[in-house]
Amino acid sequence: MHRFANPSRFLRLSAAILPWSTAACVCLLVVGLYFALVASPPDYQQSETVRIMYVHVPAAWMAMGTYAFLALASATGLIWKHPLADLTAKAAAPIGASFTFIALATGALWGQPTWGTWWVWDARLTSVLILLFLYLGYMALWNAFDDETRAARAAAILALVGIVNLPIIKFSVEWWNTLHQPASVLRIGGPTIDPSMLLPLLLMAGAFLFYFVTILLLRIRLELAGRKLRTVQFNRARASLRGTT
């Protein structure tokens, strides 16, 4: 694992992966959109609105998966002091927040025709909203310190506290939901999903996954360049300071 701690080795590896992940994302997206918008049949209950599911559900999956990934990267950074893991976690956060936002917005657009309201305090919707706040807090904590190592460690601990808390939040929200909303919430999808709908769902999920990989690699590059920029500027300032005194 520490083999990839060397930035130039990582940059070479990411440059090799990047074209493939981009191509995979584009291909899956084109085929997935064709199946999602054209080739799949409308649902017998929800008619055409079911097509929203093909962006909503993959976005929600990615929103949760990215948080798990972020916590894993944070743990790696915290325990093994892996220099790239912190940057990886930092790079993943805006992507996860974007997915979470998409899941919420498309969920509202799906809720209006299906439930007759933009927002219900449904357990799932509420937990995804809280997930968005966790992402925003994580990103804000990264930006709150001048010292990068300090920011990385604080953010990593927050990510771990968040991942421990997330199941408790989810459980309590579900509990709260059953108390306040007796059986008024429609079940989404359900256990049986027709293969004609599963295919576009999986294709779109694949496209989102490779989108994540592509943006993640780009953002790690961004963070590496930013770190180098700060180091060079720091050294320059020190050199000029030595020059004047």
Add this chain to the structure above:
Amino acid sequence: MRTGRRRRDPLGVRAFGTVLARDLRLARRQGGDAGLAVLFFILGTVLVPLGIGPEGALLSRIGAGLLWVMALLAALLSLDRLFQSDWEDGSLDLIVLSPLPLSMTVLAKVTAHWLVTGLPMTLVSPVLAVLLNIPPDQIGLVALTLLLGTPTLSLIGSVGAALTVGARRGGVLLTLLILPLYIPVLIFGAGSVDAAVAGPGAKSHLLMMTAMLLAALPLCPWAAAAALRHALD
């Protein structure tokens, strides 16, 4: 800090007491913070009927939830000073060096925080409950949930306070970090009154709140101590 003196104190009880007494003394002398939280709790609660109207039925319906939201906000109010002031004047460095395990020190400071915010809020909550027209048989329950819940709020808050030591705009940031983590406490605290009214009884809610307190008791000081150690590196 006189904890550095070599006394026979294997469990750290004396050191724990010293930190606790020091924080309580600071709270009393500085006056502001502690009283402010309770005052905020009272004022905020009083403002709501002025905003939504004095109908008794409406107030008694939302009263418990209202008290809980206000307790949440009031607990946050003084939390950003928990470690920040010690960090600013350098005493945090000495505390970390003291023989008492850092997590125990955190626990002592959290206890002090609860004694000056959570406990007074619990004590005034029956009066506020009367103002909010909460039925007499539920007033005790509201106070009991606050008694069980506010220590958890202080404990979870200590992690956020430790994370934001030395941060820019630490207070606002702390709010953003901690409020999502407070949600389970809020749900079970406010929900127990609903459950008592609706029929199933508040017992399971109270048990859940106890479980959360017992889980937070070792975990939060530990996490906060880890965050503090990183903050001082």
Add this chain to the structure above:
Amino acid sequence: MDALNHYLAMGGYWQFVWPAYAIAVVVLVALLVGTLRAVRANEAAVAALDRERPRRRRSARDGELQ
């Protein structure tokens, strides 16, 4: 044309289906474009500093001599 109109109408739910896709596209494209621009800006700045550095070092040494 009718077929296209019928398709775009999405069974009467066009005002929900298309905005949902539009939001997803806008957010994902905005993140992509923002990331690419930031990467370019940062790497260009690093490259510029790298090119500048030898000169800077010399000038710093000059400063020491004075």
